[in-house]
Amino acid sequence: MLLKVLTAVFAGVLAWLAYFVNDLVSKRKRLAGLPQPPMTNLLLGHLEIADECRRVFPKGIHSHAWADYIREKWKLPETFYVDWRPFGPLWLFTADPELSNEFFTIKQSLPKSSLMTGYLIQFLGKNNMLSIEGAHHKSLRTMFNPGFSSNNIMTYADAIVEASLRFLDVLKEKAKTKELFELEEYATRLTIDIIGLAVFDTNLQAQTKIHPIIRHFRERVLMMPGADTPFFFQDVQPTRGLRLWWNNRKLNAAVNDELNQKIQRRAKDLEDDARGIIKPKKKSIIDLALNTYEKEMSMGENVKSGDAINRITDSSAVPPQLRQDLIDSIKTIFFAGHDTTSSTLAWCYYLLHRHPEAQAKLTAELDDSFPPGTSAAARIKEDPYIINKLEYTTACIRETLRIFPSASTIRQVYPSAAHNKVTDPRTGVELDLEDAHIWPAVHLINRNKRIFPQPLKFVPERFIQHLTPFPDADLFKPAGKNAFQPFGAGPRSCIGQELAMIESRIVLALTAREVDFVLEFPGEEADPQPEIPENTVVELGEKTGEGTPNVVEGHRVWQTLKGSAKPAGGCPGRVYLRTSA
Numbered sequence: 001m002l003l004k005v006l007t008a009v010f011a012g013v014l015a016w017l018a019y020f021v022n023d024l025v026s027k028r029k030r031l032a033g034l035p036q037p038p039m040t041n042l043l044l045g046h047l048e049i050a051d052e053c054r055r056v057f058p059k060g061i062h063s064h065a066w067a068d069y070i071r072e073k074w075k076l077p078e079t080f081y082v083d084w085r086p087f088g089p090l091w092l093f094t095a096d097p098e099l100s101n102e103f104f105t106i107k108q109s110l111p112k113s114s115l116m117t118g119y120l121i122q123f124l125g126k127n128n129m130l131s132i133e134g135a136h137h138k139s140l141r142t143m144f145n146p147g148f149s150s151n152n153i154m155t156y157a158d159a160i161v162e163a164s165l166r167f168l169d170v171l172k173e174k175a176k177t178k179e180l181f182e183l184e185e186y187a188t189r190l191t192i193d194i195i196g197l198a199v200f201d202t203n204l205q206a207q208t209k210i211h212p213i214i215r216h217f218r219e220r221v222l223m224m225p226g227a228d229t230p231f232f233f234q235d236v237q238p239t240r241g242l243r244l245w246w247n248n249r250k251l252n253a254a255v256n257d258e259l260n261q262k263i264q265r266r267a268k269d270l271e272d273d274a275r276g277i278i279k280p281k282k283k284s285i286i287d288l289a290l291n292t293y294e295k296e297m298s299m300g301e302n303v304k305s306g307d308a309i310n311r312i313t314d315s316s317a318v319p320p321q322l323r324q325d326l327i328d329s330i331k332t333i334f335f336a337g338h339d340t341t342s343s344t345l346a347w348c349y350y351l352l353h354r355h356p357e358a359q360a361k362l363t364a365e366l367d368d369s370f371p372p373g374t375s376a377a378a379r380i381k382e383d384p385y386i387i388n389k390l391e392y393t394t395a396c397i398r399e400t401l402r403i404f405p406s407a408s409t410i411r412q413v414y415p416s417a418a419h420n421k422v423t424d425p426r427t428g429v430e431l432d433l434e435d436a437h438i439w440p441a442v443h444l445i446n447r448n449k450r451i452f453p454q455p456l457k458f459v460p461e462r463f464i465q466h467l468t469p470f471p472d473a474d475l476f477k478p479a480g481k482n483a484f485q486p487f488g489a490g491p492r493s494c495i496g497q498e499l500a501m502i503e504s505r506i507v508l509a510l511t512a513r514e515v516d517f518v519l520e521f522p523g524e525e526a527d528p529q530p531e532i533p534e535n536t537v538v539e540l541g542e543k544t545g546e547g548t549p550n551v552v553e554g555h556r557v558w559q560t561l562k563g564s565a566k567p568a569g570g571c572p573g574r575v576y577l578r579t580s581a
């Protein structure tokens, strides 16, 4: 009897295996002739390539860096497949922003990939703006858009100036003590301060203490599956679910607490308004989101025109669905907004030190707008729009975002979709989207030489048409329209991009002339400046077999994925006062 059962089980397993292998091989055959690196074994797919990338790149590097290596090494066109099934996804990478804009993100905006949404829902909750789709996303976006408008963010310029000055004090203190520290950590505290001001109109004092929201968030990041391990089986932890659940309770409670305090302050403001007490125009993102919500409700079916808008003046009056939307949105805004901007700032200081010629031009521009002996802080408070005139400073930030992008989107065609094929207008090849996770990786697009010649070089002028050394680049042609998209593109583009750019400009305007950040990893020589290679194939190919490499694209500090793409090691170093400061 036992033998019969075992034989039946064995036969079942064999039949399943045969079906599985046959299905996998026929799926791979369907992609035959489409652009992809060579596949020596239909069963293994491109796993050999994953193994090569794992060996040649430093451990923990963000896998978006692999895509450009693969494209260069196998001389692939701008859009290509990499098949890691069954241990990973079938990728469709594209370095072509036009194709992406047409079919994936702007003209047609495909749903987010389950690879992203699975992670984000676990991390931020099911109502998070980054992963929800359809009407729910539209209504959240409508609710939050007013708070993120450029005009509204500008009303926060004085508070951003104050936060930046506190950050400058921190850096000056570090310069005094000559301490070796992680720049990203302090830049993150600054950006949290700024988000707290914009979202709640409150000073979270993140630069001097750890707010509970941030403490729980940090614990949560560490509990999440390591996004730097491309295959699920590399990071299995049986108690993770329970720990995440417990942490979520604490995180939600901390967010809820701030939200309730904000609603009480808002109730007082509404009361003052009603009594005609004039206040400054500043409105927090939550104020404006609630205004939009109340307005929409006042236009509901059962409401007669002329009825007064029903205001939420007590936290107990927040409907449960609205509360959940607000909590998950606040978590999303904190998550999406703090370390993306802080990493960008950290890299910008690092790159400016490595490129004294760029630093000199930036200093000249700042001296011009804020002559030495005058107070840049006072001038920005008086006329915040002055920072929009900082052309070179803006170009430095954009060039930093080009070389070290912090985020990008991944899309997917669901099995129910009517169309799962698109023709690549550049090559005429019909691309099969079924099963594919479509990754218009910003990192890859930003290394497309047609648009960004000499892509590994830091050349801020490339973004200024009258100064660019690459006037023939596609960036300035119709083909390059919307080619630079560090904030994504289309209806799912970054809601916080104005805030990110405005705060980065203000922070640099107030600090870049004062301090010089020099990269230094503990126990290593300070200020490593490896040669910038032509590409990673040249750079890493030469190093294969010499132990773990620790330099990528000529940078000792490379990108690792911890929620977003962050500087490995936290961008450690020391800060020095500039001689003129």
Ligand code: HEM
Pocket (backbone or CB within 6 Å): 112, 116, 129, 130, 131, 141, 195, 332, 333, 334, 336, 337, 338, 340, 341, 344, 401, 405, 406, 407, 408, 409, 410, 486, 487, 488, 491, 492, 493, 494, 495, 496, 497, 499, 500
């Ligand atoms: C340098 C800084 C930043 C970069 C590079 C960046 C990048 C991005 C990118 C690429 C996306 C699209 C993601 C996708 O399609 O899956 C995105 C979405 C988003 N970002 Fe940012 N971001 C930055 C700063 C901010 C800030 C400061 C905030 C808010 C305070 C923010 C909030 C969001 C939100 C809520 C979304 C989701 C929008 C939606 O799906 O409707 N980001 N960001």
